[in-house]
Amino acid sequence: MSGWIRVSSLTSPPETAPGGPAGVAAVSLSPGRRAWQRFRRNRLGFRSFVIFCTLFVLSLGAELISNDKPLVARYSGAWYLPIVKSAPETAFGGDFETPTDFLDPFIRQQFAKPGNWALYPPNPYHHSTIDYFAKAPNPAPPSADNWLGTDDRGRDVAARLIYGFRISVLFALALTAIGTVLGVITGALQGFFGGKTDLAFQRFIEIWGSMPELYLLIIFAAVFDPSIGLLLILLSLFGWMGLSDYVRAEFLRNRQLDYVRAARALGLSNWQIIRRHVLPNSMTPVVTFLPFRMSGAILALTSLDFLGLGVPPGTPSLGELLSQGKSNIDAWWISLSTFAVLVITLLLLTFMGDALRDALDPRKSDK
Amino acid sequence: MKRPAPLLEVSDLRVAFDGKEVVRGIDFTIQPGEKLALVGESGSGKTVTALSLLRLVMNAQISGAAGFRGRDLLALPESELRAVRGSEIAMIFQEPMTALNPLFTVGEQIAEVLELKQGHSRADASRIAVDLLAETGITEPQRRAKAFPHQLSGGQRQRAMIAMALACKPQLLLADEPTTALDVTLRAQILDLLTALQRQNGMAVLLITHDLNLVRRFADRVAVMENGLIVEQGSVAQVFADPRHAYTRRLIDSQPVRDVPSRRHDAAVFDPVMQAKALRVSYPVPIAGVRGWFRKGEFVAVQGADFAIHPGQTLGVIGESGSGKSTLALAALGLLPFQGALQVAGGAWHKGAEADKILRQAVQVVFQDPFSSLSPRMTIEEIVGEGLRVHAPTLSTAQRQARVLTALDEVGLTQAQFPALLTRYPHEFSGGQRQRIAIARALVVGPRLLVLDEPTSALDVTIQKQVLQLLQGLQRELGLSYLLITHDVDVIRAMAHDVIVMKDGVVVESGSVEQVLAAPQHEYTRVLVAAAV
Numbered sequence: 040m041s042g043w044i045r046v047s048s049l050t051s052p053p054e055t056a057p058g059g060p061a062g063v064a065a066v067s068l069s070p071g072r073r074a075w076q077r078f079r080r081n082r083l084g085f086r087s088f089v090i091f092c093t094l095f096v097l098s099l100g101a102e103l104i105s106n107d108k109p110l111v112a113r114y115s116g117a118w119y120l121p122i123v124k125s126a127p128e129t130a131f132g133g134d135f136e137t138p139t140d141f142l143d144p145f146i147r148q149q150f151a152k153p154g155n156w157a158l159y160p161p162n163p164y165h166h167s168t169i170d171y172f173a174k175a176p177n178p179a180p181p182s183a184d185n186w187l188g189t190d191d192r193g194r195d196v197a198a199r200l201i202y203g204f205r206i207s208v209l210f211a212l213a214l215t216a217i218g219t220v221l222g223v224i225t226g227a228l229q230g231f232f233g234g235k236t237d238l239a240f241q242r243f244i245e246i247w248g249s250m251p252e253l254y255l256l257i258i259f260a261a262v263f264d265p266s267i268g269l270l271l272i273l274l275s276l277f278g279w280m281g282l283s284d285y286v287r288a289e290f291l292r293n294r295q296l297d298y299v300r301a302a303r304a305l306g307l308s309n310w311q312i313i314r315r316h317v318l319p320n321s322m323t324p325v326v327t328f329l330p331f332r333m334s335g336a337i338l339a340l341t342s343l344d345f346l347g348l349g350v351p352p353g354t355p356s357l358g359e360l361l362s363q364g365k366s367n368i369d370a371w372w373i374s375l376s377t378f379a380v381l382v383i384t385l386l387l388l389t390f391m392g393d394a395l396r397d398a399l400d401p402r403k404s405d406k
Numbered sequence: 407m408k409r410p411a412p413l414l415e416v417s418d419l420r421v422a423f424d425g426k427e428v429v430r431g432i433d434f435t436i437q438p439g440e441k442l443a444l445v446g447e448s449g450s451g452k453t454v455t456a457l458s459l460l461r462l463v464m465n466a467q468i469s470g471a472a473g474f475r476g477r478d479l480l481a482l483p484e485s486e487l488r489a490v491r492g493s494e495i496a497m498i499f500q501e502p503m504t505a506l507n508p509l510f511t512v513g514e515q516i517a518e519v520l521e522l523k524q525g526h527s528r529a530d531a532s533r534i535a536v537d538l539l540a541e542t543g544i545t546e547p548q549r550r551a552k553a554f555p556h557q558l559s560g561g562q563r564q565r566a567m568i569a570m571a572l573a574c575k576p577q578l579l580l581a582d583e584p585t586t587a588l589d590v591t592l593r594a595q596i597l598d599l600l601t602a603l604q605r606q607n608g609m610a611v612l613l614i615t616h617d618l619n620l621v622r623r624f625a626d627r628v629a630v631m632e633n634g635l636i637v638e639q640g641s642v643a644q645v646f647a648d649p650r651h652a653y654t655r656r657l658i659d660s661q662p663v664r665d666v667p668s669r670r671h672d673a674a675v676f677d678p679v680m681q682a683k684a685l686r687v688s689y690p691v692p693i694a695g696v697r698g699w700f701r702k703g704e705f706v707a708v709q710g711a712d713f714a715i716h717p718g719q720t721l722g723v724i725g726e727s728g729s730g731k732s733t734l735a736l737a738a739l740g741l742l743p744f745q746g747a748l749q750v751a752g753g754a755w756h757k758g759a760e761a762d763k764i765l766r767q768a769v770q771v772v773f774q775d776p777f778s779s780l781s782p783r784m785t786i787e788e789i790v791g792e793g794l795r796v797h798a799p800t801l802s803t804a805q806r807q808a809r810v811l812t813a814l815d816e817v818g819l820t821q822a823q824f825p826a827l828l829t830r831y832p833h834e835f836s837g838g839q840r841q842r843i844a845i846a847r848a849l850v851v852g853p854r855l856l857v858l859d860e861p862t863s864a865l866d867v868t869i870q871k872q873v874l875q876l877l878q879g880l881q882r883e884l885g886l887s888y889l890l891i892t893h894d895v896d897v898i899r900a901m902a903h904d905v906i907v908m909k910d911g912v913v914v915e916s917g918s919v920e921q922v923l924a925a926p927q928h929e930y931t932r933v934l935v936a937a938a939v
Binding site for chain 1: 736739741762763766767769770771773774775778779780781782783784785788792793796797826829830831833834844847848851857
């Protein structure tokens with residue numbers, strides 16, 4: 040009996056007796072919307088969310104920000120879109136039929152002539168561009184040409200960071216999505232049906248979870264050609280178990296609540312009960328963990344790349360840059376800038392996660 | 407009239423959490439050896455009042471004064487207050503299972519108090535602990551002192567906690583709902599024990615409760631709290647005979663009143679809505695040891711119940727916790743496998759999905775706790791309309807809405823009172839309103855039988871009366887039959903036509919309500935009925 044005042048004092052203006060006038064609340068908000076409003080009120084968390092989304096959207100357009108081809112070019116009265124369709128060097132007064140190297144001083148000269156011009160992206164290097172015309176030996180320190188210097192193969196560090204960030208976040212999103220779907224499905228099955236299903240699944244998870252994940256990765260990296268897809272599959276195989284336990288616990292708790300019994304008494308099928316009653320009320324740990332799972336996935340990819348077990352060579356990756364920074368310890372700009380990108384990304388995700396956890400905490404008041 | 411110096415004098419006590427006052431300036435006094443009852447519904451601030459006297463509430467701003475034997479408890483330094491706690495003012499709580507440490511035996515916990523507060527040696531302390539347990543009337547105190555809390559029954563635990571509280575012979579005992587968690591038959595015993603010990607030690611008691619029967623039986627004076635204020639106080643006889651404040655009158659009036667259609671004498675002509683013959687429900691339980699790997703034991707929750715529910719009438723099932731009455735309800739709903747014959751609205755459960763679905767429309771349920779029986783993430787329209795999606799899938803959205811509104815109207819919730827009623831969420835409603843919503847969810851599919859599993863136990867007494875009145879009205883208008891599960895004799899008296907009494911899974915007595923309550927045959931029924939008065 041003393042239980043319910045605590046709940047209701049959190050949620051609503053003073054109690055009104057049945058038959059009395061309605062509560063003050065004019066707009067009724069779903070629990071999800073209230074959580075979103077609480078999240079928005081957390082300034083650190085919400086700003087982190089905005090900044091992270093902005094950075095991610097910008098990085099999706101990395102080709103427009105950091106590319107070695109001009110966005111638009113006009114040469115001898117003709118329009119060119121080199122970023123979409125590459126043109127041979129002969130088109131711009133060169134001697135070869137090969138694709139144009141727009142960093143070539145000769146080509147730049149051609150565009151400097153009256154009537155010709157080219158609009159370069161802010162950072163005129165692709166992640167794979169090797170600058171054959173660099174003024175300093177590789178790795179070159181930060182300069183007006185290369186804002187964050189170049190790596191040991193003469194590629195622009197800033198460009199590699201932008202593309203590397205994009206790959207990391209995309210990879211993390213995919214891994215989180217797959218892991219969450221698998222985790223929710225398996226957790227739901229165990230928790231809702233309980234009994235023998237639960238027992239069998241739990242034993243399977245114990246066996247599966249005790250497999251040496253890193254050894255498997257090393258073996259598979261040796262057997263198969265390394266690729267992002269392979270990494271995604273391998274990490275997903277092991278990534279769902281943590282979440283599955285939380286979802287299972289929520290389902291075990293929620294399935295014996297009275298509203299589920301009432302739904303059974305109304306004649307709803309198992310699937311309807313899961314979908315409409317138990318699942319929506321079991322999503323809190325899932326949502327709370329999303330940012331932390333993202334940061335975990337980014338870290339996993341970075342560490343594997345650092346060890347050389349990750350993405351194929353040539354792919355822009357934060358881990359690969361870190362490993363370069365380790366081999367070229369005096370080229371401080373490589374390790375420092377990569378470190379900064381990683382720290383900022385992980386911090387933003389952690390702040391988001393904290394804010395989300397507070398927003399979904401039922402014990403927090405609605406202020 | 408002589409007036410000795412009061413033992414405790416509380417003036418202008420205010421307690422606030424985050425700037426929100428829950429106790430808003432109350433005054434009361436307790437004389438030495440006096441029994442004062444603080445009565446109120448949940449949220450009235452009565453428990454916070456008691457806790458703040460010993461400054462046991464976290465994160466609260468407390469102001470005012472509480473003079474106790476020449477000192478102000480609210481201004482005392484923490485170290486001196488600690489000396490007062492336990493030795494001069496002791497406290498017992500509602501739920502002894504959580505108030506006792508599960509890792510120590512009861513004897514150790516009592517002895518600890520004696521060692522700390524009175525400087526007894528360890529051997530002396532354990533000897534006195536056994537004596538104290540004996541004083542509380544626990545059987546075999548020697549053995550019980552060596553028991554861990556989980557090895558004791560609820561009543562024994564509460565006795566052990568009383569022994570612990572009284573170890574230092576305090577002048578004042580704060581008893582916070584000391585019997586609420588106990589079964590009815592135990593309540594009277596614990597209360598009598600408290601009275602005896604109080605008289606013997608000459609201590610004062612502040613009893614915090616929502617139960618007016620307890621007050622009448624136990625206290626000398628009573629103070630009625632509402633919304634953080636004491637609205638009325640005086641001697642028990644005077645307040646009960648002549649309540650001044652409207653709220654006190656409402657509290658005293660909250661005894662449920664019988665207002666149900668009278669028994670139909672032609673009931674035998676119609677088939678019963680539900681009829682059980684030798685209904686038996688059992689659960690598998692693990693067996694210890696190697697044998698348990700291959701087979702399960704069996705716990706029989708209900709053994710051989712016979713009953714019939716006639717159209718438009720109520721069958722009350724009364725029993726204490728663990729008597730199997732809720733299991734009986736789940737079996738009646740077809741949510742548990744059972745043995746024996748159970749005829750439901752002309753059919754039987756577990757005869758295939760389609761057959762069950764038809765029966766589900768005829769038999770619906772209302773649960774005890776209105777906070778766990780409504781999904782917090784669904785709107786009122788979704789909650790109430792859900793049954794229609796299953797049983798009348800052809801309805802258009804507008805038709806469904808109309809039927810949802812009709813059902814809500816029947817339980818007294820209208821859009822005039824609650825603008826945008828359909829799009830609201832459960833958290834915007836009070837306990838009583840939620841219980842109405844739960845009843846509307848059951849009504850919307852047009853059932854013939856409602857299974858009511860302790861429908862009012864989680865509600866405040868005044869709300870309880872309103873919900874019972876609603877159920878009585880629905881029975882009159884819609885001709886519903888009820889299977890009413892409760893531990894409360896008053897509810898049975900107000901609602902039921904026939905009664906079955908359950909104890910440890912066995913139906914020990916059955917008959918018409920007049921016969922069972924007026925002339926109980928079985929020993930257990932006699933205790934139950936006597937305890938309720």
